[in-house]
Amino acid sequence: MKTSPLHASMLHLQSTLEKYILGKHQEIELLLTAVIAGGHILIEDVPGTGKTQLIKSLARSLDGQFRRVQCNPDLLPTDITGMFIFHPKDQAFIFRQGPIMTNFLLVDEINRATTKTQSALLEAMEEHRVTIDGQTFDLPQPFVMFATQNPIEFEGTYALPEAQLDRFMMKIHLGYPDEATEKMMLFRHVLGQPSERVETIADIDLIHKVQEEAKHVHVDDAIGGYIIDIVRATRKHRLILLGASPRASLALMQASKAYAWLKGRSYVTPDDIKEMAPHVLGHRLMLSMDAKIEGVNAKSILEQILKQVPVPIRLEM
Structure with missing residues (x-):
């Protein structure tokens, strides 16, 4: 290509x-791959490793809408999706949007939210819309x-829950x-947070266009069979329950x-599958x-498979 x-x-x-986010070439590549594919990303790591800065920098560089939700046990589903509020002057219920109405939503420490609140995200993740009091609202596009x-x-x-984990395209x-x-980070910190310094290089429409172009990357029948063989092997492995x-x-x-598109190719290779499978x-x-x-962990089992x-x-290309 x-x-x-x-x-x-x-x-x-x-x-x-x-x-701006130093020493994270592979992680940034994976992040952009998931965005191009239209998938959601679960980032698991200890505090202070730059998770929030990375997402905020991505949103700022694309001039996209960014919202952050800090999860805790008191968080309600409507705190994320929004709610209808009665307006006395107009004698009508008015919809007040929640933070989910954005292009890039950061749900920080998602496992601190109750299962009821976590479930409020399922419809948004799968169908890119939310239903509140019987009314359905489409989310801005793109939504990640x-x-x-x-x-x-x-x-x-x-x-x-497994149903929600399954809706994340990648975990990184x-x-x-x-x-x-880390030493370089110390001296650059005096300039301010990376997400505040990153420049806008394109608008959010770039993601729309890239996603459409990436859809046309060729997947050979043999590659499709290779994907199925790998996935089905996980269902038969003696150490995997599900x-x-x-x-x-x-x-x-x-x-x-x-990933193939990001690497400049118009077709998928077996190496692309091997690179993406663990994530x-x-x-x-x-x-x-x-x-x-x-x-034994999942990574070693997948390497074996x-x-x-x-x-x-x-x-056939």
């Missing part, structure tokens, strides 16, 4: 984010939800920076198409007690 103006703009966006959770603290948290980790990067769903198959294909499938697997006893599933050789 020849470099198009859209592709050049996305590469410029990626390099801009990497200039970024949720964070702390893997260390469990007091006062509510584990995300930022991790600690290396020594040189394997990946058909929604996971679709998410893996969409993410691979977006798309890992959080969807429920491991058995035997896996926990043996000290990817080695065992035959890779298609002859592809």
Whole structure:
């Protein structure tokens, strides 16, 4: 695929984010891949690793609407979706929008919200709309939800149900920076927060156009079969209690198409599938007690599956 103006703009966006969010090339690439694919992202990491700064920088660079919800057990579903409020002067109920009416929604520490509040996000994540008092409201487009959770603290948290985990296209980790990067961050901090300094390089319509172009990336029948073989292998593995769903198959294909597009190709390769599989499938697997006893995690199981599933050789491009 020849470099198009859209592709050049996305590469410029990626390099801009990497200039302000240091040492996170792969994570930013995964983030943009999910956005191009139209998926939602779960970011799991300890506090202070730059999760919020990364999302705010992305929104600012695209001049998109950004809202943040800080979750806690007192948060109600209507605090996110909005509600109808009676207006005495007009003698009518008026809809007051919640923070979900935005392009980029950051749900911080999502596992601190109650299950009832978490469930309020399901319709928005799947159908890009919310229903309140019997009335349906479409969300702004594009709409991408970024949720964070702390893997260390469990007091006062509510584990995300499998149905909600399945609606996140990817789960990524930022991790600690290396020594040189952390030292560089110290001296750059005097200039202010990265999200306040990042420049706007395009408008939100860029994402619309990129998503449409990425839909036309070619997926060979053999590649489609390869995706299905990997997903079905997760359902048969002896250490996996609950394997990946058909929604996971679709998410893996969409993410691979977006990743191939970001890499400048008009077709998906087996390597694209291998690159995306751990991030798309890992959080969807429920491991058995035997896996926990043996000290095996989802990442190592997926690595084993990817080695065992035959890779298609002859592809028609």
